[in-house]
Amino acid sequence: MQELSQKYDILKVVGHGGFSIVFKARHKEHPDKIFALKQLDFNFENENSKEYHDFKEEVAILKKLTHPNIVKIYDSQILDGKPSLEMEYLNGETLESILKREKYFSIEDTIDFVKQIASALNYCHHYQLEATSATNTGATQAQKHAVIHNDINTKNIIRVQNKSGTYRYVLIDFGLSFTDPDAVRRSKKEEGMAEYKAPEKWTAAKVDTPSDIYSLGIVLYELLTGQVPFPVLQYKPGVAMQELEEKHIMAEIPDICQARMNAFELKELVTIDHCDIPQWLAELVKNCLKKNPQDRFKTGREVSSFLHRGQEAGAENPLIQLLTRETAGEGREIVNTAYLEIVPNILTEPQHFFITKDLTTIGRRAEGVVEKAADIAIKTSDKFISKNHCQILRLTNPNGAYTYKLQDSEPSKNGTFYNSAKNSQRLPQMVKAVLKEGDFFWIGNTQVIFHE
Secondary structure (H helix, E strand, C coil): CECHHHHEEEEEEEEECCCEEEEEEEECCCCCCEEEEEEECCCCCCCCCHHHHHHHHHHHHHCCCCCCCECCEEEEEEECCEEEEEEECCCCEEHHHHHHHHCCCCHHHHHHHHHHHHHHHHHHHCCEEEEECCCCCCCEEEEECCCECCCCCHHHEEEEECCCCCEEEEECCCCCCECCCCCCCHHHHCCCCHHHCCHHHHCCCCCCHHHHHHHHHHHHHHHHHCCCCCCCCCCCCCHHHHHHHHHHHHCCCCCHHHHHHHHHHHHHCCCCCCCCCCHHHHHHHHHHCCCCHHHCCCCHHHHHHHHHHHHHHCCCCHHHHCCEEEECCCCCEEEECCEEEECCCCCECCEEEECCCCEEEEEECCCCCCCCCCCEEECECCCCCCCCCEEEEEEECCCCCEEEEEECCCCCCCCEECCCCCCCCECCCCCCEEECCCCEEEECCEEEEEEC
16 A cells, blocks of 8 residues: 555645545656546555455456546556545546536537537447457457446536537546446445436436436436536435435426526526427437436437437437338338447547448548548548448348348458457458447447447
8 A cells, every 4th residue: 555645746636525536646756647636535454355356346447448538547556545546637627617607508519518428328338348268268259348437427527628629528537437237335326416316326226327327317407407407405414315315216307498498598688488409309318317217218329329310310209200211112111220330539539320221331531532432431530441441231121121231342451340359350351241239340440330
């Protein structure tokens, strides 16, 4: 164990809550390196304790998370007897601070926010942990290992301004997160800011990825209206907390459109007679806030899918019109829901593309080039992606449904890798791989996920 003061110079306190404190710190051995240092508010007796072992296991997974909208965790240690995390320092502002000043977000900024954070939760909730196979030494296999954040609120999301003037939203504070819903301790389930806690967290029921979705819904409601659905004046145990628990478990969510109109009138001092929230966006928030976790979006992937369908269709009734409908002959109507999800990285931003043709080419978008552009032209700086890199065949079955197959028939210079591990198994020129929900492939350094 080490003393905090022996290893770091503390520059300032950047945040604190009931369970932790976060410092802006400079490493004494590397004074050019600035970190966010988070120290949890409980003690480990020694490094051989089960609690410390569990902590190290959780952090080992968190350190592997690499996503532009997730804070990067570098290291963990015990400082002054307390578990501590060394993290990326973000020169930005929390949503809580922004809302105090701006009162609420525009529709455009809210959509930008949910697009980025849903992408981060998609990555966490469908995290693929590569592990060495016990039966085949050296081989790797992907194991689903969902990471549940467990404490999503406006204090734990930072907005950073890019050089271009656009914003990047970053999910921070994974100190209460966990990766095994069946093994998580009850005390951990009950933690997190009360205004954002899902109904199942109040009743000590199983906490899983839909619990994060509920908390995201609370944040979205707050961005659009300036306040959470069930505000708390006094954040202390007692009658107020009991009333808040009952509201989260039983009470209807106050109408989001009326709440936004009230917030607008209070800020602008003018009366308005309409709500500017698109119906599909209001429906998205409503689904996030369902009382029963089985009725909500299950993961960030489902939120992203609904959002992109809403933007694509511009539907007045999202439950009826969000899916693209086509006629499959003889009056049969089928629903084409297939699309590709482009997983973001340092070179590529999150993107979604619907598959609408029987032969769809996939490649890198070249600015200013119109001729010979791919049907799905990915906006990326990844030079290892060709302008026509691979293709997807859409075949109509006798029942009118579709089968989708991935091929690299040109073939591409750098290869298409249809495998759980990046750049490990190149798709041969003569092979057409059948795609199923959740299958993914790599082109260059960019991962592409197929959804039906």
